[in-house]
Structure formats: structure tokens, C-alpha cells
Amino acid sequence: MSQLLRLATAGSVDDGKSTLIGRLLYDSKAIFEDQLEAVERTSAARGDEHANLALLTDGLRAEREQGITIDVAHRYFATPKRKFIIADTPGHAQYTRNMVTGASTADVALILVDARNGIVEQTRRHAFLSTLLGIPHLVVCVNKMDLVGWSKDRFDEIREEFRQFAMKLNVGDLTFIPVSALLGDNIVDRSTNMAWYEGSALLHHLEQLHIASDHNLIDARLAVQYVIRPQRQTDADLHDFRGYAGTVASGVFAPGDDVVVLPSGFASTVKAIWGPGGRPLDEAFAPSAVTVELADDIDVSRGDMLCRPNNRPHVGHELDALVCWFTDQSTLAAGSRYILRHSTRESKAVVASLDYRLDVNTLHRDEAAPSLGLNEIGRVQLRTQQPMLFDPYRHNRTTGSFILVDEATNNTVAAGMITAPTQKATNVVWHEAAVRREDRATQGRTVWLTGLSGSGKSTVAVELERRLVASGTAAYLLDGDNLRHGLNADLGFSAEDRAENVRRVGQVARLLADAGLVAIVSVISPYQAERDRIRDLHVEAGLPFTEVFVDTPLEVCESRDPKHLYAKARAGEITDFTGIDAPYEKPTNPDLVLRPEDGDPRALAQAILDSLQG
Numbered sequence: 338m339s340q341l342l343r344l345a346t347a348g349s350v351d352d353g354k355s356t357l358i359g360r361l362l363y364d365s366k367a368i369f370e371d372q373l374e375a376v377e378r379t380s381a382a383r384g385d386e387h388a389n390l391a392l393l394t395d396g397l398r399a400e401r402e403q404g405i406t407i408d409v410a411h412r413y414f415a416t417p418k419r420k421f422i423i424a425d426t427p428g429h430a431q432y433t434r435n436m437v438t439g440a441s442t443a444d445v446a447l448i449l450v451d452a453r454n455g456i457v458e459q460t461r462r463h464a465f466l467s468t469l470l471g472i473p474h475l476v477v478c479v480n481k482m483d484l485v486g487w488s489k490d491r492f493d494e495i496r497e498e499f500r501q502f503a504m505k506l507n508v509g510d511l512t513f514i515p516v517s518a519l520l521g522d523n524i525v526d527r528s529t530n531m532a533w534y535e536g537s538a539l540l541h542h543l544e545q546l547h548i549a550s551d552h553n554l555i556d557a558r559l560a561v562q563y564v565i566r567p568q569r570q571t572d573a574d575l576h577d578f579r580g581y582a583g584t585v586a587s588g589v590f591a592p593g594d595d596v597v598v599l600p601s602g603f604a605s606t607v608k609a610i611w612g613p614g615g616r617p618l619d620e621a622f623a624p625s626a627v628t629v630e631l632a633d634d635i636d637v638s639r640g641d642m643l644c645r646p647n648n649r650p651h652v653g654h655e656l657d658a659l660v661c662w663f664t665d666q667s668t669l670a671a672g673s674r675y676i677l678r679h680s681t682r683e684s685k686a687v688v689a690s691l692d693y694r695l696d697v698n699t700l701h702r703d704e705a706a707p708s709l710g711l712n713e714i715g716r717v718q719l720r721t722q723q724p725m726l727f728d729p730y731r732h733n734r735t736t737g738s739f740i741l742v743d744e745a746t747n748n749t750v751a752a753g754m755i756t757a758p759t760q761k762a763t764n765v766v767w768h769e770a771a772v773r774r775e776d777r778a779t780q781g782r783t784v785w786l787t788g789l790s791g792s793g794k795s796t797v798a799v800e801l802e803r804r805l806v807a808s809g810t811a812a813y814l815l816d817g818d819n820l821r822h823g824l825n826a827d828l829g830f831s832a833e834d835r836a837e838n839v840r841r842v843g844q845v846a847r848l849l850a851d852a853g854l855v856a857i858v859s860v861i862s863p864y865q866a867e868r869d870r871i872r873d874l875h876v877e878a879g880l881p882f883t884e885v886f887v888d889t890p891l892e893v894c895e896s897r898d899p900k901h902l903y904a905k906a907r908a909g910e911i912t913d914f915t916g917i918d919a920p921y922e923k924p925t926n927p928d929l930v931l932r933p934e935d936g937d938p939r940a941l942a943q944a945i946l947d948s949l950q951g
């Protein structure tokens with residue numbers, strides 16, 4: 338079966354969103370002949386020169402007005418390569434909530450920009466929301482290129498402006514396509530009007546997009562929806578069948594797997610897994626709805642979660658989360674009480690504090706904000722009566738999200754994304770500085786070089802620092818090797834110690850960047866999750882973060898072996914050596930990749946400089 342791609346579209350009114358969707362449907366021959374004829378007739382009657390494809394999607398608007406969905410319409414179409422679902426979210430300023438509901442399961446966000454107007458407030462807002470929702474791929478369609486004379490310069494200008502903004506966000510994969518939705522350029526077929534554009538047309542890009550690896554296949558989680566306990570049918574059934582039905586939120590379950598049931602902590606083994614229609618399954622992935630049978634007769638009830646013994650979600654009463662407020666009937670403030678629904682559990686919850694309200698347009702945090710109103714987003718600390726079983730949203734869009742329900746009206750009043758369990762440090766108050774970042778002479782950032790030992794991180798980093806300082810930019814190199822002589826002298830090379838090493842270096846880099854320096858970091862940092870955490874730390878602080886993958890193959894590193902460490906590792910004299918008997922997880926979405934064939938260390942340092950300026 339072809340893989341399904343979920344698309345969320347966003348753009349301000351009149352950017353051409355409806356036309357673009359119409360064009361995709363029209364040109365991929367997905368629309369019904371009669372609908373099309375009606376559009377052609379209406380367009381001709383209105384004297385339109387071209388078939389007005391917005392009319393196709395305007396039909397949907399009527400549906401919406403009847404309140405069928407929360408202002409999000411879904412459209413289905415298919416090409417021989419793939420099936421698509423488009424969630425069309427209206428672009429008005431106050432429609433944050435629709436975007437949050439419509440796009441939370443999307444694989445790709447399509448953001449439309451009118452080439453004449455360039456990046457506007459809405460563009461930034463939608464880009465921010467898309468990244469907040471963890472949508473892994475972002476496609477910026479610079480539309481109405483016909484109205485700017487198919488200008489490459491204009492396209493480049495918009496792309497650069499967007500890139501500058503996107504650096505402050507945690508954007509996974511970012512693509513820019515110049516299009517004319519009205520005339521069909523670069524929608525399904527490559528445009529002949531823009532020969533300078535070398536990329537794919539939109540549909541082709543969407544068909545090719547690799548999304549399988551976006552799914553979390555590591556953290557096995559299944560929230561029990563209900564317990565199936567049919568009556569004994571015949572005397573031959575010595576035991577009553579007991580199955581646990583639910584949807585796999587992430588990871589993989591298979592018969593024979595050891596599992597733990599949370600929050601009780603009882604352990605068992607998966608005896609069998611049943612799919613739809615009672616079919617036995619060898620494996621179950623997200624988002625399959627299955628029934629799991631366990632080998633042991635243990636107590637499991639609705640709301641419990643099955644996971645693997647060595648990979649568990651957080652269990653706790655305190656959540657740190659970003660919430661989007663959905664209603665104008667009330668506001669959220671410290672002390673407000675709600676029902677929190679998370680996977681198949683629910684609990685009473687109180688807002689322990691509202692840390693700040695986020696201005697989605699400027700990313701400014703208002704720490705003095707007393708409450709959140711309609712469509713506003715803020716960071717809150719929540720305390721629940723029952724223990725919750727959760728993961729950060731960044732790792733798991735299912736076990737990382739929740740909704741808040743008003744007890745009195747039973748209305749959903751907010752959607753939330755869990756950032757982390759609330760930090761342990763209690764009674765420690767953050768002191769506000771009198772100097773704001775904008776008041777400092779320079780604005781800092783972090784450039785993070787990751788790669789195997791001997792890949793060239795330090796050499797390139799030294800050269801980058803030299804060039805920056807020579808050009809009058811305050812920069813400071815934090816080298817893993819060197820820090821391990823001081824700050825991190827107590828750490829070795831176990832997975833835990835490396836995580837702590839990277840956490841400390843990341844915190845120091847953030848402080849330097851906050852102080853206005855370019856912090857250059859050169860550490861192996863072998864784990865994606867740790868690197869992501871450092872990126873988040875920067876993004877949350879509004880500091881640009883550039884992840885540079887020094888992608889030198891293991892064989893090359895090993896042949897260089899300047900410190901003879903590979904030789905020692907091969908001889909078994911050192912253990913846990915990265916690339917030999919300890920893992921290195923390649924960056925999934927680095928901002929820049931440097932390969933040996935790209936040049937000598939000087940050329941590579943220059944490539945980093947170019948990317949910072951570009």
C-alpha cells in the first residue's frame with residue numbers, strides 16, 4: 338500500500354491556498370468530473386480567464402460554516418505513488434487553534450507566501466506553529482511568481498529572509514519552491530517559466546518525501562483503552578481470555594517481547610497480538626489498533642500503559658507544557674483547575690504557574706502575562722491528581738500531548754504539548770537580568786560540530802574561531818577534549834557520562850551565546866536526543882543554533898588516527914570507543930554537512946561562515 342502523507346496548509350488570506358489545493362486536486366486528476374465542470378461553468382460565467390480553482394475548495398467552506406469540523410477541512414487525493422490527506426486550516430490571525438487541531442498529526446506543513454508581499458506576520462506565525470507541533474517537513478511555496486515576472490532574485494530574497502527567521506526555530510527539513518498556483522507552474526509539472534529553478538515541482542516533492550523515519554519506532558508505548566474479557570465459551574477454555582486493546586502510540590510490539598505495565602510496574606511477556614478482525618500479528622507498529630495478550634495474569638486496567646522494561650515514559654504528577662488556549666469564554670491562569678486528558682487516562686489538574694505567554698509573531702515571552710486568552714500560547718506548570726505516563730512531545734506526538742477540559746461545561750479549552758517533566762530544582766527562583774539581550778553590543782549564537790573522533794571537528798572549529806575573531810566577531814571555542822580536563826574531568830565515556838558531558842557543554846554554550854559570543858562547540862555528541870535537547874535549549878532562549886555534521890567516514894577517521902585511539906580501541910585497550918564499540922547516531926537534520934571531499938579544513942570553516950551569513 339502506498340504510504341499516506343498528511344499535509345497541513347497554512348497561509349494568510351489571499352496567498353492562494355485554496356487555489357493551490359485546487360490545483361493539486363485538478364492537475365492530479367483527483368477531482369470529480371462534475372465538480373470540475375461546475376467550476377469551469379462558474380468561472381466562465383464570472384468572466385474569469387482561468388478556471389477559478391479556489392471555487393473547488395470554497396465548497397468546503399460551506400461545510401465548515403455548518404460547524405462540521407473545527408474549521409479544519411480535510412481533502413483526500415491520490416496519485417499512483419502516494420495517498421494524501423490535506424488539512425486546510427484558515428489563515429486568519431486568530432485561527433491558531435485550528436492550526437493546532439488540524440495540523441497536529443501532519444507530516445508536512447505547506448506554507449504559502451505571496452511573492453509580492455514576501456514574509457508577513459502570518460508566515461512567521463505558521464512556521465512557528467508548525468515547528469511547535471513537531472511537523473517534520475516544511476515546504477514554503479513562494480506563490481504568484483507570475484506576478485513578479487518569474488524573478489529568481491525575488492525568490493532568493495524571500496528564501497533568505499525565511500531562513501533567517503527559521504534559524505531561531507527547530508525546523509527539521511525545509512524546502513522552498515517557487516510556484517504559480519493559478520497557472521500551475523511547479524505544482525505538478527516543472528515550470529518552463531522558471532528554468533533557473535532546479536528543484537522538484539511540488540507534487541513530485543511530496544510524492545518523494547521520506548517520512549518513514551519520522552515515526553518513532555524506538556519507544557514502544559501502548560495505552561490500554563479497554564480490557565477484553567469475554568465469557569468462557571466452552572469447558573475446553575481453561576482460562577478466560579484476557580486481552581488489552583489500544584492503539585500503538587509508537588515503537589514496535591511483538592510476541593515474546595518483555596513488557597512492563599505502568600504505573601503498577603508489573604512485568605510480563607507478550608503472548609500474542611491480535612489485529613483487526615482477530616488476525617494474529619507478528620508485529621504491531623503505530624498507529625495500529627490491536628489487542629495484546631500477556632503471558633501472565635496480572636492486573637491491567639484502562640489507562641495503564643504497556644512499554645518495554647528498559648524504555649519507559651516519565652511517570653509523574655508534574656508537567657511542564659506549552660498550551661494553546663481555545664476559548665473566549667474563560668482564560669487560563671495560575672490556580673485554574675481542569676480535567677486533563679492524556680492518552681487513555683484522565684485526571685484533575687491544577688495550573689501551578691503560568692511561566693510566560695508567547696507572542697507567536699515575535700517569539701517574545703511575556704513573563705508578566707497574568708492569563709492566556711483565545712488562541713494564545715503559553716508555558717505552564719501543571720500538577721495532576723493521578724500520575725501521568727508521558728514523554729516529551731518532541732519525542733512522541735501521542736504520549737506528549739494532552740487536552741484540558743472544563744469541568745463545568747465539558748468543553749475542550751486547551752491543547753497541550755509536554756516539554757518535559759517539571760524540573761526537580763524547587764524553591765530556586767530565576768533572577769531576571771536588568772540588561773536585555775538586545776542591549777548587548779553583539780548577538781550570540783552557537784555552532785555545534787558533531788562527528789566521530791578524528792573527523793576533523795577540532796581542526797575546523799579552531800579555523801572557524803580564528804576567522805571569526807580575525808574579522809572582529811567575538812567567538813569562543815569549547816572543545817570536548819579540553820573541557821574534559823576541567824569542567825568535565827569527573828566524566829568518562831559511558832552513555833550516561835557522555836549525555837552529562839554534552840548537557841554541560843550545551844549549557845555553557847548557551848550562556849556564551851546569551852552573552853553575545855559565537856560559541857563554537859566541538860564534541861562527538863553521539864546521541865541525537867542529547868543534541869536535540871541542546872537545540873531546544875537554544876530555541877527556547879531565542880538563540881540561533883547551527884548543527885554541523887562533520888561527516889567523515891569511519892575508515893577515513895581510522896586511517897588518520899592522530900591520537901592512536903582507534904588502534905588502541907581495535908586492540909581492546911580502550912573500550913566504549915565511538916564508532917568501534919560505542920554508537921554514533923548520525924544527525925537526522927543537520928543544518929550543514931561537511932564531507933572530506935568538500936575541501937581542506939580552511940574551506941570547511943569558510944563553508945560554515947557562509948552558512949551563518951547566508
Ligand SMILES: Nc1ncnc2c1ncn2[C@@H]1O[C@H](COP(=O)(O)OS(=O)(=O)O)[C@@H](OP(=O)(O)O)[C@H]1O
Nearest residue numbers: 790791817830835838860861862863912913914915
Ligand atoms: N572511548 C572513547 N570514545 C570516544 N572518544 C574518546 C574515548 N576515549 C577518549 N576519547 C577522546 O575524547 C574525545 C571525545 O570527547 P567528547 O567530549 O567529544 O565525547 S562525547 O561527546 O562525550 O562523546 C575524543 O576526541 P576527538 O578525537 O577530538 O573527538 C577522543 O580523543
Ligand SMILES: Nc1ncnc2c1ncn2[C@@H]1O[C@H](COP(=O)(O)OP(=O)(O)O)[C@@H](O)[C@H]1O
Nearest residue numbers: 789790791792793794795796897899936937938
Ligand atoms: N578536512 C580535512 N582533510 C584532511 N585532514 C583533516 C581534515 N580535517 C582534519 N584533518 C586531520 O584529521 C585529524 C583529526 O582531526 P581533529 O580535528 O583532531 O578531529 P576531531 O576533533 O574530530 O577528533 C588531524 O590530524 C587533522 O589534521
